[in-house]
Amino acid sequence: xxxxxxxxxxxxxxxxxxxxxxxxxxxxxxxxxxxxxxxxxxxxxxxxxxxxxxxxxxxxxxxxxxxxxxxxxxxxxxxxxxxxxxxxxxxxxxxxxxxxxxxxxxxxxxxxxxxxxxxx
Amino acid sequence: xxxxxxxxxxxxxxxxxxxxxxxxxxxxxxxxxxxxxxxxxxxxxxxxxxxxxxxxxxxxxxxxxxxxxxxxxxxxxxxxxxxxxxxxxxxxxxxxxxxxxxxxxxxxxxxxxxxxxxxx
Amino acid sequence: xxxxxxxxxxxxxxxxxxxxxxxxxxxxxxxxxxxxxxxxxxxxxxxxxxxxxxxxxxxxxxxxxxxxxxxxxxxxxxxxxxxxxxxxxxxxxxxxxxxxxxxxxxxxxxxxxxxxxxxx
Amino acid sequence: xxxxxxxxxxxxxxxxxxxxxxxxxxxxxxxxxxxxxxxxxxxxxxxxxxxxxxxxxxxxxxxxxxxxxxxxxxxxxxxxxxxxxxxxxxxxxxxxxxxxxxxxxxxxxxxxxxxxxxxx
DNA sequence: GTGGTCTAGACCACT
DNA sequence: GTGGTCTAGACCACC
Numbered sequence: 414x415x416x417x418x419x420x421x422x423x424x425x426x427x428x429x430x431x432x433x434x435x436x437x438x439x440x441x442x443x444x445x446x447x448x449x450x451x452x453x454x455x456x457x458x459x460x461x462x463x464x465x466x467x468x469x470x471x472x473x474x475x476x477x478x479x480x481x482x483x484x485x486x487x488x489x490x491x492x493x494x495x496x497x498x499x500x501x502x503x504x505x506x507x508x509x510x511x512x513x514x515x516x517x518x519x520x521x522x523x524x525x526x527x528x529x530x531x532x533x
Numbered sequence: 534x535x536x537x538x539x540x541x542x543x544x545x546x547x548x549x550x551x552x553x554x555x556x557x558x559x560x561x562x563x564x565x566x567x568x569x570x571x572x573x574x575x576x577x578x579x580x581x582x583x584x585x586x587x588x589x590x591x592x593x594x595x596x597x598x599x600x601x602x603x604x605x606x607x608x609x610x611x612x613x614x615x616x617x618x619x620x621x622x623x624x625x626x627x628x629x630x631x632x633x634x635x636x637x638x639x640x641x642x643x644x645x646x647x648x649x650x651x652x653x
Numbered sequence: 654x655x656x657x658x659x660x661x662x663x664x665x666x667x668x669x670x671x672x673x674x675x676x677x678x679x680x681x682x683x684x685x686x687x688x689x690x691x692x693x694x695x696x697x698x699x700x701x702x703x704x705x706x707x708x709x710x711x712x713x714x715x716x717x718x719x720x721x722x723x724x725x726x727x728x729x730x731x732x733x734x735x736x737x738x739x740x741x742x743x744x745x746x747x748x749x750x751x752x753x754x755x756x757x758x759x760x761x762x763x764x765x766x767x768x769x770x771x772x773x
Numbered sequence: 774x775x776x777x778x779x780x781x782x783x784x785x786x787x788x789x790x791x792x793x794x795x796x797x798x799x800x801x802x803x804x805x806x807x808x809x810x811x812x813x814x815x816x817x818x819x820x821x822x823x824x825x826x827x828x829x830x831x832x833x834x835x836x837x838x839x840x841x842x843x844x845x846x847x848x849x850x851x852x853x854x855x856x857x858x859x860x861x862x863x864x865x866x867x868x869x870x871x872x873x874x875x876x877x878x879x880x881x882x883x884x885x886x887x888x889x890x891x892x893x
Numbered sequence: 894g895t896g897g898t899c900t901a902g903a904c905c906a907c908t
Numbered sequence: 909g910t911g912g913t914c915t916a917g918a919c920c921a922c923c
Contacts (some may be wrong), residue, residue, distance in 0.1 A: 416614075419539075419541045420540060420542065421539040421540045421541045423912080423913065423920095424913080424914075425912090425913080426614060427912090428600060429921090434636065437636060438635065438636060438637050439637075446601070449894080449895065449896080450895085450896070450897095451894095451895090451896095453900085455650060459914085460914065460915045460916070461915095461916095462914075462915075463913085463915080465896085465897080465898095466913090468896095469897095473713065479895090479896060479897090480895090480896085481624050481895075481896055481897080481921080481922065481923095482894085482895050482896065482921075482922040482923055483922090483923085484894095484895060484896080485895090485896075498638075498916085499635060499637060499651040502633065502636055502638055502642075502646060503646060505629065505632050505636070506643070506647060506650055506910060508645045509625065509626075509629040510647065512652055513622065513625060515554060515558060515898065516558060516618060516621055516622055516625070517553065517557075517558050517559075517560065518618075518622055520647065520648075523622075523626070523647065524644065524647070526626045527623055527626060527630065527640065527643065527644070527647075528625060529588075530623075530626055530630055654892060659777060659779075659781045660780060660781040661779040661780045661781045663897080664898080664899075665898080665899090665901090674875060674876065677876060677877065678876060679877075686895065689909080689910065689911080690872050690910085690912095691909095691910090691911095694885040694894075699899085699900090700898095700899065700901070701901095702899075702906045703898085703899060703900080705911085705912080705913095706898090706899095708911095709912095713870065713875060714913075719910090719911060719912090720910090720911085721895085721906080721907065721908095721910075721912075722906075722907045722908055722909085722910050722911065722912055723907090723908085723910065723911085724910065724911080725910090730918065738876060740884075741876060742876055743853060743879055743886060743890075744868075745869065745872050745873060745876070746883070746886045746887060746890055749865065749866075750887065750890055752865050753797065753862065753865060755862075756794065756797060756858060756861060756862055756865070757798050757799075758858075758862050760887065762862070763862075763866070763887065764884065764887070766863060766866045767866060767870065767880065767883065767884070767887075768860060770863075770866055770867060770870055
C-alpha cells in the first residue's frame with residue numbers, strides 16, 4: 414500500500430485514512446509501536462506537521478497513543494480496532510450504495526454483480 | 534445532481550461521467566435532444582471546449598450522435614444505453630470490492646453489510 | 654479577562670481554556686458568532702495557527718462549529734455548554750482539593766475557610 | 774512530593790513554597806534539622822545559590838533558623854508553623870474562589886461540589 | 894532520537 | 909474577508 418495522495422481532499426485526512434487502514438488490517442499490530450512521525454512523513458512525502466496532524470486525530474479516535482520521548486503505539490484495545498474496521502467498512506458500503514443509487518440499480522442487481530465479480 | 538468537479542482528475546473525464554450518468558438514469562431520455570454545448574458548459578462552469586471534448590468522447594462511445602445544424606441527441610439504441618449502465622455499475626462494484634479487500638473483508642461480510650444498510 | 658499566557662503549559666491549551674471560559678460564562682453567547690481566527694490570534698498575541706489549533710479542539714468538544722467562508726459560532730446547545738461549565742468547575746474543585754490535601758487540611762476546615770473568605 | 778519546577782515563575786519562589794509545604798505538613802518536623810543547602814539543591818536540580826535564596830527568605834519568615842557551623846533547623850514555635858499553614862491554605866482558597874468566580878459559580882454550588890467530590 | 898509546540902508565511906475555496 | 913490547509917524551519921523536554 415503506497416500513499417497515492419489526491420489533491421482534492423485534505424492531505425491529513427487521507428493520511429489518517431491510510432494509517433487507519435494499516436491498523437485495522439493488522440499491518441500495524443495492536444499494542445505495537447508505529448514508525449516515528451518524521452519517518453512516516455518522509456514516506457508519505459509530506460511535511461512532518463501534516464503527518465502529526467493526522468496522528469493527533471488518530472489519537473483523538475483512540476486508535477493510537479503516544480508516549481513522550483519513546484514513540485507512538487497502536488492501542489491494545491482490539492475491540493476498539495475491530496469497531497473502527499466496522500465503521501470504515503460501513504462508510505465504504507454507504508458510499509457505494511449511494512453511487513449505485515445514482516445509477517438507479519436495485520439491491521438485487523447489486524448482489525448479482527458482486528457475486529459475478531472475479532475480485533476476491 | 535450538481536457538477537461538483539474535483540481538481541485532481543481531468544475535468545473532461547468527470548464531465549463525461551456526469552453526462553453518462555444522466556443518460557443511463559434516463560434524465561436524458563433515449564432519442565431525445567440534449568442541451569447545447571454552450572449551455573452545458575455554463576451549467577458546469579467550464580470552458581465550452583472542455584465540454585465539447587467530453588461530448589465528443591460520449592459520441593465516440595455511441596451514446597449520443599449529433600445532427601448538423603440541429604443539435605445533439607441521445608442514441609435511441611436502448612440496449613446500448615443499458616449496456617453502458619452495466620459497465621458503469623461494474624466499474625463501481627470493482628472499485629468497491631477493491632476497497633473492501635484492502636480492509637480484508639470477505640464477500641459474505643460484504644453481503645451482510647449491504648443487507649443491513651438502510652440506503653435503498 | 655485578558656489573556657495572560659503562561660509559558661509552562663502549551664499555549665493552545667491555555668487559549669482553549671480561555672475560549673471555553675468565555676463561552677460558559679456567556680461572554681460568547683450560545684448560537685452567536687465569535688470573532689474570526691485572525692482577530693483572536695492578534696488579541697492573544699499568538700500565531701493564527703496556534704489559535705486555530707485551540708479552536709479546532711474546541712470544535713472537537715462540540716462547543717463551537719464553523720461555517721466555511723462565514724465564521725465560527727458557539728453551539729446553541731445550552732445543555733452542552735452548561736455541562737462544559739460543570740466539567741470545568743469540577744476540575745477546579747479537584748485541583749483545589751488536591752492542593753489542600755497536600756497541606757493535610759480536612760474538608761471541614763476547608764468549608765470554614767471558604768465561609769470566612771470575603772471573596773464573593 | 775517531587776519538585777516539579779515550572780519555568781514561568783521565579784524558581785526560588787517555587788523552592789520556598791515547596792520547603793514551606795514540607796514544614797507545615799510535618800515532613801520537616803518542628804525543631805528538627807533540615808538537610809544542608811547543597812543536598813537540597815542537588816535534590817531539586819538547582820544551583821545552590823538559588824536554594825540558598827529560598828532558605829534565606831524562609832528564615833526571614835521565621836520558619837527556620839540557622840545555627841553557625843551546625844546547620845539549619847525548623848522553628849520549634851509550632852503556633853507559628855500552624856499560622857503559616859493557615860496562610861497557605863487561605864491563599865489556596867482565595868485563588869480557588871477567584872477561579873470559580875470567573876465561572877460565575879455561587880458559594881452554595883461550590884459547597885455542593887466539594888461535598889460531592891471523592892477526593893479526601 | 895522521540896513526540897510536541899510554535900511561528901511565519903503562503904495558498905485555496907467560497908461568497 | 910472567512911475558515912482551512914500546508915510547508916519550512918525552529919525550539920523544547922525527556923531519556
